[in-house]
Amino acid sequence: MSSHVAYESELTWLSTRELAARIASGEISAREALADHLARRDAVNPALNAIVTRDDDRAADRAERADARRAAGEPLGALHGVPMTHKESTDVAGLPTTRGSALLLDNVPIQDALIIRRMRAAGVITSGKSNVPEFTAGSHTFNEVFGTTVNPWDTTRSAGGSSGGAAAAIAAGIQASGDGSDMGGSLRTPGSFTNIVGMRPTNGRIPHALPANPWEWLAQPGFMARTVGDIALLMSVASGPAAGAPLSIPESGSVFERPEFTHPERHVAGAGLAGLRIGFSSDLDGLLPVDPEVDAVVRSTVGVFASAGAQVDDVIPDLRDADEVFRVTRAYDFAADYRTLVREHRDEIKDAVVWNTELGLALTVDDLLSADEARCRLASAVESYFTTHDLLVLTSAQVAPFDARLEFPREAGGMRLENYLEWMRASTIISATGCPAVSVPAGFTPDGLPVGVQLVAAPGRDVDLLLAAQAFEELTGHHRRRPVL
Numbered sequence: 128m129s130s131h132v133a134y135e136s137e138l139t140w141l142s143t144r145e146l147a148a149r150i151a152s153g154e155i156s157a158r159e160a161l162a163d164h165l166a167r168r169d170a171v172n173p174a175l176n177a178i179v180t181r182d183d184d185r186a187a188d189r190a191e192r193a194d195a196r197r198a199a200g201e202p203l204g205a206l207h208g209v210p211m212t213h214k215e216s217t218d219v220a221g222l223p224t225t226r227g228s229a230l231l232l233d234n235v236p237i238q239d240a241l242i243i244r245r246m247r248a249a250g251v252i253t254s255g256k257s258n259v260p261e262f263t264a265g266s267h268t269f270n271e272v273f274g275t276t277v278n279p280w281d282t283t284r285s286a287g288g289s290s291g292g293a294a295a296a297i298a299a300g301i302q303a304s305g306d307g308s309d310m311g312g313s314l315r316t317p318g319s320f321t322n323i324v325g326m327r328p329t330n331g332r333i334p335h336a337l338p339a340n341p342w343e344w345l346a347q348p349g350f351m352a353r354t355v356g357d358i359a360l361l362m363s364v365a366s367g368p369a370a371g372a373p374l375s376i377p378e379s380g381s382v383f384e385r386p387e388f389t390h391p392e393r394h395v396a397g398a399g400l401a402g403l404r405i406g407f408s409s410d411l412d413g414l415l416p417v418d419p420e421v422d423a424v425v426r427s428t429v430g431v432f433a434s435a436g437a438q439v440d441d442v443i444p445d446l447r448d449a450d451e452v453f454r455v456t457r458a459y460d461f462a463a464d465y466r467t468l469v470r471e472h473r474d475e476i477k478d479a480v481v482w483n484t485e486l487g488l489a490l491t492v493d494d495l496l497s498a499d500e501a502r503c504r505l506a507s508a509v510e511s512y513f514t515t516h517d518l519l520v521l522t523s524a525q526v527a528p529f530d531a532r533l534e535f536p537r538e539a540g541g542m543r544l545e546n547y548l549e550w551m552r553a554s555t556i557i558s559a560t561g562c563p564a565v566s567v568p569a570g571f572t573p574d575g576l577p578v579g580v581q582l583v584a585a586p587g588r589d590v591d592l593l594l595a596a597q598a599f600e601e602l603t604g605h606h607r608r609r610p611v612l
Contacts, residue, residue, distance in 0.1 A: 134170035143303040150208035157193035157208030164210040177295035179273040180256035207250030215256040227261040227270030257292030266316040279610035284528035287317030304352030312554025315566040319523035319579030326565040337371030355597035359388040399598030401436035416540030424570040424578040444512035448501035449559035455498035462487025513585035523566035523579035568605035
C-alpha cells in the first residue's frame with residue numbers, strides 16, 4: 128500500500144464535535160480541516176466509491192469565508208467550518224440530484240432541502256455528495272451511473288444502503304458524520320454494516336417541508352456518525368418545527384443539548400441505562416429470520432444492559448400489523464414519486480423500483496382502508512407497550528454485510544427470501560411504528576464483520592433513546608475499532 132493510500136492525520140478520527148471545537152478555538156482553520164478531509168477522501172475513496180460528486184472549488188471558497196468570519200469575531204454556528212458530503216438523493220443547491228438514475232442526470236436543484244439548509248446555516252462546508260442505490264431502493268448501494276459502494280471493513284462486501292455512501296465515508300475516516308434518510312432502514316442498516324451509529328428520528332422531528340410532500344411520514348431524514356454524541360449534535364442543529372411542515376414536532380433542537388452529550392466525561396459511564404425497562408428479542412420472537420452469527424452478537428448485548436442496571440425481559444409489542452402498514456405505504460409513496468418515470472421509461476429503471484411502483488399503482492381503496500386500520504392497531508399496540516417499557520431492543524440487520532456483487536441476500540436465518548424487502552424487515556417493521564430507532568455498534572462476527580443492535584423508543588422520546596444508546600456505546604467501546612484500508 129502506498130503512502131498516499133494510507134494517508135491519515137491527527138484529524139482523521141476526531142468526532143464532529145471535537146473538530147468543530149478545534150476550528151472554533153482557532154487551533155486549526157476551516158481551510159486546514161477541508162484540506163485534510165479532501166486528502167483522506169482522495170486516499171481511500173478509490174477503494175470504496177463512497178463519494179461520487181465533488182465540489183472542491185466551492186468548498187474551498189466556503190472555507191475561506193468561514194475563516195474570515197471567525198477572524199472578524201462574528202458569531203459561529205455549532206458546525207462552523209466542518210467539511211461534509213451529503214447524501215446524493217438529498218437536494219443541495221447547485222449539485223446534481225440524480226438518485227443514481229441516468230434519467231435524472233440533468234436534475235440540478237436550485238434550493239437546499241431543509242436538513243441541508245439547517246446544517247449549512249450552522250456552518251457546514253459542503254464538499255460533495257455520497258452514493259445511493261438507484262432511486263434509493265434497496266439497502267445495498269449500487270447503480271449504473273456511479274457503480275457500487277463497498278464496505279471499508281471488507282471491500283468485497285456491501286456497505287448497506289440507501290445511505291451506504293455516507294456510511295462508508297464515515298467509517299473510513301473521510302468525515303465523522305453525515306446526513307441521510309431512512310424509509311426501510313437506510314440509516315440503520317448501513318450503520319450496522321459499517322460499525323457506526325445510524326438513527327431514524329421520530330416522524331416530524333426533522334420535518335418534511337414544502338416544496339417536498341410535507342405529509343410524508345414513512346421516510347425520515349436523519350444522521351449517521353461514529354459516536355452517539357455526534358448524532359445528538361446534528362439533531363440539535365437540524366430538528367425543530369418549520370414553516371410549511373404541518374407534521375413538525377414543536378420542540379426545538381435545543382432538547383438535544385444535554386450535558387451527557389456535550390460533556391460525557393462528567394458523568395458515570397453507562398448511567399443512561401440504569402433502571403430502564405427493556406424488552407429484548409433479537410428476532411422479535413421468531414417474526415424475523417436472522418443469521419446465526421448476527422443473532423449471537425445481538426444476544427450478547429443482554430449482559431451489557433443488565434450489568435448497567437437495566438431490567439431486561441423478553442416481552443415485545445404486537446407488531447403483526449407492521450408488515451401491511453409498511454408494504455402499502457411504501458408502495459403508495461413509490462407510485463406517488465415514480466409513476467410518471469416508470470410509465471415513460473420502464474425499461475430504463477431497475478426491476479425492484481418498477482415492481483414497487485406498480486404495486487402502488489395497483490392499490491385499491493380497500494387496500495388503503497385496510498392499511499389505515501392496521502396502522503391504528505399498530506399505534507395502539509406501541510402506545511400500550513411503552514407504558515411498561517422504556518426500550519425495545521432487537522437486531523439492526525438480519526444478515527451480516529453480504530457479497531457486494533449481489534442485488535440483495537436471498538436467504539436469512541436459513542429461510543428463502545422472495546423479494547428485496549424481506550431481508551430488511553428488522554428495520555421496516557420498526558419504520559411502520561413511527562418510533563425513533565438507532566443502530567449502535569454491538570460487535571463483530573467471527574469473520575470480523577460489524578453487527579449493530581437496534582434500540583427503539585416511544586414516539587417523541589428521541590433524546591432518551593440517544594442517552595441509552597450513548598450509555599451502551601460507553602460500556603462496549605466497539606465504535607473505537609477502525610477498519611484497515
